[in-house]
Amino acid sequence: KKERTTTVYKNLNPSWGETFKFVCHESSDRIKVRVWDEDNDLKSMIANKFIKEPDDFLGQTIIEVYSLSGEMDVWYELHKRSDKSAVSGCIRLRINVEIHGEEKRAPFHLQYSCLHEMAVDYFDQRGEHDVLKKLAEKDDGQVDICFPHPMLDIVQEFAQRSSIENIYQVMTHFACLSLLYHITGIPGALSRLLVVINTYFRDQIKTSEMSDGSIASHSQRDRFSVSNFKREKFVEVLDRLNELLIVDLNAYRDVFPADQPDRLLDLKDAVDLLTSIMFFRQKVLDIGKVIKSKDVVAECIQASVQSTFNQLREESISTVCQSDSDPVVCQSKPGPQSFLSTPARLTPLSYVHRLVELLAEMIEQDYSVYSKLICQFRDLSVGDISARTLWSLLIEDMREMLLSAAIQEDCTTSDYMNLFFKVKWFFHKHISRSADPEGSVDLHEIFSLHVRAWLDESTQQFDGFLKNAIEQDKESKFQQTAEHCHHSWSVVHIFSALTECHSVLQSIECPVPELQNEYYLLYSQLVVRVLTKYTSVIRNILLKDSPTSKMGCVLLNNMEQMRQELEKLYKKMGGEQLENTEAGDVLNRLQSEQLRQDLEDVCIIFARSQEPSIVEHIKAVPAKLAKIRGNEPLNTQEGTAVIDSALEYLSNNVKTMFASCNKNVFKRVLKELFRINLTNIQRLVVLPHLSLEKGYDGGMDLTPKQCAAISASLVTVQDFFHCEGSGLRKTYMNDCAEKKRLVTALEMYTRSTDSLITDFITVETRQDKTAADDPLGELSLQVDLFVAQGEQKVVAKIISASRLIWPASSVSGIFRPYVEVTLLGPALAGLRRRHETKSKTKNPPAYNEAFTFPMSKMCDIDSYELHFAIRDYCFGRQKPLVGVTTLPLKSVPNAGTLSARLSLGKNLYFSEAGKDILCILAQRPQDEIAQEFVTLKLETRTTELG
Numbered sequence: 001k002k003e004r005t006t007t008v009y010k011n012l013n014p015s016w017g018e019t020f021k022f023v024c025h026e027s028s029d030r031i032k033v034r035v036w037d038e039d040n041d042l043k044s045m046i047a048n049k050f051i052k053e054p055d056d057f058l059g060q061t062i063i064e065v066y067s068l069s070g071e072m073d074v075w076y077e078l079h080k081r082s083d084k085s086a087v088s089g090c091i092r093l094r095i096n097v098e099i100h101g102e103e104k105r106a107p108f109h110l111q112y113s114c115l116h117e118m119a120v121d122y123f124d125q126r127g128e129h130d131v132l133k134k135l136a137e138k139d140d141g142q143v144d145i146c147f148p149h150p151m152l153d154i155v156q157e158f159a160q161r162s163s164i165e166n167i168y169q170v171m172t173h174f175a176c177l178s179l180l181y182h183i184t185g186i187p188g189a190l191s192r193l194l195v196v197i198n199t200y201f202r203d204q205i206k207t208s209e210m211s212d213g214s215i216a217s218h219s220q221r222d223r224f225s226v227s228n229f230k231r232e233k234f235v236e237v238l239d240r241l242n243e244l245l246i247v248d249l250n251a252y253r254d255v256f257p258a259d260q261p262d263r264l265l266d267l268k269d270a271v272d273l274l275t276s277i278m279f280f281r282q283k284v285l286d287i288g289k290v291i292k293s294k295d296v297v298a299e300c301i302q303a304s305v306q307s308t309f310n311q312l313r314e315e316s317i318s319t320v321c322q323s324d325s326d327p328v329v330c331q332s333k334p335g336p337q338s339f340l341s342t343p344a345r346l347t348p349l350s351y352v353h354r355l356v357e358l359l360a361e362m363i364e365q366d367y368s369v370y371s372k373l374i375c376q377f378r379d380l381s382v383g384d385i386s387a388r389t390l391w392s393l394l395i396e397d398m399r400e401m402l403l404s405a406a407i408q409e410d411c412t413t414s415d416y417m418n419l420f421f422k423v424k425w426f427f428h429k430h431i432s433r434s435a436d437p438e439g440s441v442d443l444h445e446i447f448s449l450h451v452r453a454w455l456d457e458s459t460q461q462f463d464g465f466l467k468n469a470i471e472q473d474k475e476s477k478f479q480q481t482a483e484h485c486h487h488s489w490s491v492v493h494i495f496s497a498l499t500e501c502h503s504v505l506q507s508i509e510c511p512v513p514e515l516q517n518e519y520y521l522l523y524s525q526l527v528v529r530v531l532t533k534y535t536s537v538i539r540n541i542l543l544k545d546s547p548t549s550k551m552g553c554v555l556l557n558n559m560e561q562m563r564q565e566l567e568k569l570y571k572k573m574g575g576e577q578l579e580n581t582e583a584g585d586v587l588n589r590l591q592s593e594q595l596r597q598d599l600e601d602v603c604i605i606f607a608r609s610q611e612p613s614i615v616e617h618i619k620a621v622p623a624k625l626a627k628i629r630g631n632e633p634l635n636t637q638e639g640t641a642v643i644d645s646a647l648e649y650l651s652n653n654v655k656t657m658f659a660s661c662n663k664n665v666f667k668r669v670l671k672e673l674f675r676i677n678l679t680n681i682q683r684l685v686v687l688p689h690l691s692l693e694k695g696y697d698g699g700m701d702l703t704p705k706q707c708a709a710i711s712a713s714l715v716t717v718q719d720f721f722h723c724e725g726s727g728l729r730k731t732y733m734n735d736c737a738e739k740k741r742l743v744t745a746l747e748m749y750t751r752s753t754d755s756l757i758t759d760f761i762t763v764e765t766r767q768d769k770t771a772a773d774d775p776l777g778e779l780s781l782q783v784d785l786f787v788a789q790g791e792q793k794v795v796a797k798i799i800s801a802s803r804l805i806w807p808a809s810s811v812s813g814i815f816r817p818y819v820e821v822t823l824l825g826p827a828l829a830g831l832r833r834r835h836e837t838k839s840k841t842k843n844p845p846a847y848n849e850a851f852t853f854p855m856s857k858m859c860d861i862d863s864y865e866l867h868f869a870i871r872d873y874c875f876g877r878q879k880p881l882v883g884v885t886t887l888p889l890k891s892v893p894n895a896g897t898l899s900a901r902l903s904l905g906k907n908l909y910f911s912e913a914g915k916d917i918l919c920i921l922a923q924r925p926q927d928e929i930a931q932e933f934v935t936l937k938l939e940t941r942t943t944e945l946g
Contacts, residue, residue: 007038027066034060035078035091059087067163068097071107072228108162109228113172115158119151120176132177133189142166143196145173167200171229175237181244184262188269190241194276201284235285238277245274249300253308258369268373271297275376294377301374301382305389308362313397316355347411349419352398356426359394363387363430384434391431395442398423402446413457416450421507444510451508455522458501462530469493470537478547478554486557486662494534495565498527502572520573520583527569528590531562535598542605549653552606553660556669559599560662566591603665607672610653611680614673617646618680621713625685625706634708643713646677647720658726670728674721678714678738686710686745687919701923707746714739741916748920753930754826756917758863760933761825764914767886771905776883776941777804779819779868783898785861785889792857794889796821796866797850798837804844804904806872806882816873817845817882822936825864827856829929839873862890867936870904881941884908907940 001022008014022031037056059078072095080087106114123131134146144166147155159169174193180186248255248270256267271293278293367383374382402416420443427440473479473490481489505523510516538555541547547555570578570587578584624642628634650673657666686702702710721728733739748756780799786792798819806815816839823833835851855864866889870882883904892898910918918937921930 007040024065029065031063031065032060033063033076033091033093035089057081057085057087059085059089059091061091063093063095064163068095071096074228109164109168112155112159112162112164112168115155116145116169116172117176119147119155120173120180122151123147124180129180129183129185132180133185135189135192142200143170143192145169165228167197168228170196170200171234175234178237178241181241184266187266187273191269191273191276194273194280198276198280198284201280238280242274242277245270245277246296246300249274249297250303251307252300252304252370258365264369264373267370268376271374271376294380297374297377298380298385301385302389305386306393309359309390309393312358312362313351313355316351316358319354320351347415348404349401349411349415352401352419353422355394356422359390360426360430363390381434387431387434388439391427391435391439394423394426395446399442399446402450413450413454416447417454417504420447420450424509438511441511444508444512444515448515451519452522455505455519455526459526459529462497462526463533465497466494466530466533466537470534478551478558480554486554486660487561488554488558491534491558491561491565494530495562495569498530498569499572501526502569506572517581517583520578520581521586523573524583524586524590527566528586528594531566531590531595534562535559535595535602539598539602539605542602542609546609549656550660552609553657553665556599556602556606556665557660557662559595559602560665563591563595563599566595599665600668603668604672607669607676610673611676613649614646614676615680615684617649618643618677618684620645621681621685625702625709628706628709629703631705634705634712638709638712640712640716642709643681643716647716650677650720654720654723654727658723667728670721670723671732674717674728674733675736675738677717678736678742681710681713682738682742682745686742687916688923702746702749704750707749711743711746714742741912744913745916745920748917753921753924753927753933756921757824757929757933758826758859760910760914760917761863761865761888763917764910765888767908767910768903768905769909770907771883771885771903774905775803775903776906777870777904778802779870779883779885779902779904781868781887781900781902783866783887783889783892783900785892785895785897787861787895792855792861793852794823794855794864794866794892795850795852796835798847798868800844800846800848801870801904802844804870804882814841815843816841817870818873819847820869820871821851822867822869822932823853823855823864824867824933824936825855826859831855833932861892861894862888864889868902868904869936869939881906881939883941884939908937910937 003020005016005018035058037058039055060081061076061078075090075092077090078087131148136144136146170193177186177190256263275293363386366386370382423443469490473488478488505519621642628638657669718733722730779801782797784795818839819837821835831854837847837849866887869884871879872882885902885904918934922934924930
């Protein structure tokens with residue numbers, strides 16, 4: 001019997017939906033299905049009359065009747081009938097076989113499923129699960145189920161007689177084994193079976209080119225939909241199995257223990273099986289968007305890790321709470337123990353130490369065991385996921401814990417720092433390889449408050465530490481640490497502690513620049529506090545305890561050693577990296593300004609402690625100078641003998657300092673001793689003391705020969721302090737201000753009074769400074785300067801005084817001020833130099849009196865000045881000074897007039913150079929001009945008058 005469908009035009013995927021009935025009498029009958037491309041043009045219609053098969057042949061399939069059973073919906077591939085045929089595509093047939101007399105019998109595929117399930121159940125009840133795992137690979141990629149004989153013979157015979165296709169057998173076995181998923185080894189068998197199923201329903205069954213150039217293809221979804229194994233049933237099996245896999249992977253550490261190798265293999269197979277299920281869903285079922293198996297596995301691992309973390313946390317808390325003593329205080333590289341260690345004790349933080357240890361073991365196990373098993377995905381590592389997840393959970397747990405008020409009350413800063421270093425060790429050893437190195441930022445941020453508190457507490461601890469170090473040094477009398485070391489133990493202990501503290505700070509390794517800079521700033525302030533206090537202690541010892549020369553040298557050496565150790569500490573902290581940071585600025589100021597000045601100060605204190613003895617020896621110099629008389633040349637022995645006693649005393653001390661002092665300290669002390677010697681020679685010998693209140697204290701007027709002797713002694717002093725190259729440089733001593741002043745003073749002894757007065761008036765341009773700072777009134781005047789041929793003169797007109805400050809209860813009871821005007825300068829001997837106005841009782845007083853002062857025509861006008869003094873007139877008594885001021889004539893225009901209002905002060909101001917000139921002039925008691933000049937310049941208003 002032959003049947004033909006209708007023609008479907010212009011469709012590469014035609015659908016007919018037509019039904020034909022065939023009656024078969026023998027099982028050997030065959031059904032032949034052929035597909036044609038009909039041509040309905042005129043040419044084809046004519047050819048149809050003469051040609052048997054005018055249409056184009058597209059393919060055929062031959063179906064054996066004995067292979068059909070029940071209802072079937074099958075795709076059949078189209079084959080060639082000869083080598084010249086152009087065949088493409090496949091055809092889908094829905095076949096319903098009805099066998100006379102067997103209408104109520106179940107279909108063969110259903111019968112096979114029942115038989116297969118019974119066989120699997122039989123071996124399961126007997127516990128013979130190994131036989132269910134065996135699969136025989138075939139050359140075409142398919143597998144055969146390997147039941148033991150005779151069960152294998154029964155199943156194969158039924159499948160062959162009933163034409164049960166191999167893929168149906170595989171899918172049936174897969175569905176049966178899915179019920180035995182939890183049995184060891186079964187996941188591997190399921191995985192291999194599903195791979196075969198996925199391979200069978202490959203991406204496209206056939207892709208071929210039609211005669212008109214078009215492409216015809218059929219997808220996996222179409223082929224799976226028409227398979228004899230019901231689609232809904234197999235999808236249900238996969239869904240159930242997928243849920244089981246996810247549940248087990250969510251607890252992979254419990255379901256697949258690391259100490260059971262067989263179960264570990266099941267874990268690897270379970271992941272493979274999950275991957276195959278995802279592939280089947282995406283490729284065969286053609287579900288549009290399917291979650292990648294890698295993402296599913298990653299989520300399962302995270303869920304399992306989180307669950308395990310909660311279990312370990314509860315276990316840690318329980319273990320710590322039940323312990324009588326807790327040995328888990330951090331000992332894992334926590335930094336210097338003198339600052340962090342505490343006795344082993346229970347604290348609210350102790351459970352975290354135990355938890356960290358357990359987490360470390362868990363991560364190592366994930367890396368060494370589970371990561372090697374679940375290695376199917378390129379970018380997925382169980383160890384990495386476990387480490388990252390545990391770190392985030394631990395950080396959040398500690399963040400909440402550290403905010404607890406109870407925790408803060410019961411724990412010390414050492415407890416927090418120990419915990420920090422424990423967790424930091426955990427991160428670097430177990431977490432950093434799987435996470436971003438910056439992942440420890442959260443750790444540093446939540447512990448930043450406690451690091452600050454530790455630095456503050458360390459500052460307080462250093463106070464007691466410093467006190468103990470000093471006391472130990474005092475007990476040993478500041479003994480040197482070694483023969484070649486000049487410092488004592490206290491500075492060593494202090495910097496050992498500071499270095500230890502820095503080691504802790506450095507081991508924090510904070511990745512946040514702002515926090516790191518803040519820590520270093522706090523540490524720098526700690527260093528400043530400690531070293532400043534230590535310097536203060538040394539200063540007080542030198543000032544109050546009067547240490548021996550050797551002990552004083554050790555104290556000075558401690559100061560210098562402190563600067564050297566600070567430089568080393570600065571380099572350990574980063575050196576150049578600290579530039580332009582607040583911490584660097586603090587330490588640089590400490591080193592270059594504060595400690596340098598402190599070293600200078602203590603060297604000066606130590607040197608000046610010897611000044612009384614030096615003064616006693618220098619006081620003998622005037623007596624030795626008095627023996628040097630005559631005008632004959634000075635011999636060397638006389639010049640050396642002047643200062644030999646003082647140098648002999650210094651010699652012993654300098655030898656002690658040279659042997660006991662650091663070279664830098666030795667030179668600093670020598671400099672101060674050199675200045676002390678020159679200053680006292682100047683004060684006691686060359687320039688006697690000059691007081692504004694008491695005037696000249698006495699002294700001797702040196703002769704040229706005596707000045708030469710002092711100059712010779714200065715050379716001897718320089719040679720002594722040069723120490724044959726081991727002491728001060730000669731250039732320094734020659735440039736020393738004290739020596740220059742002394743040499744200048746000696747040179748002034750040979751100069752005339754007029755020359756000295758001229759220099760004083762030229763140099764001292766700020767004599768009215770006291771009046772400007774504390775005015776006692778004002779004086780109005782007019783000065784006229786006359787320069788004519790053959791003479792020079794100045795006319796000073798006193799107009800009035802105002803704003804005079806004078807006490808109501810004065811000496812006389814009546815205030816009668818008058819003005820005393822004096823011309824000071826060279827070549828005034830024999831000329832009138834002083835004038836006085838009349839006293840006035842009216843306040844403010846008005847004088848309007850003019851006075852003329854002649855001057856030498858041989859001298860420059862700039863060498864003169866007018867000295868104004870207002871006094872209170874008292875008949876028969878000393879006339880007290882009200883105020884004084886001066887007016888240099890160089891301020892008056894040449895041959896002109898100057899009107900001025902000058903402020904009055906209680907005395908005149910002059911520099912050190914001016915004082916030296918006054919000292920020289922004061923030693924000339926027979927010189928009237930010199931004595932008058934000194935008296936006027938030193939006069940001051942008494943303190944009783946305010």
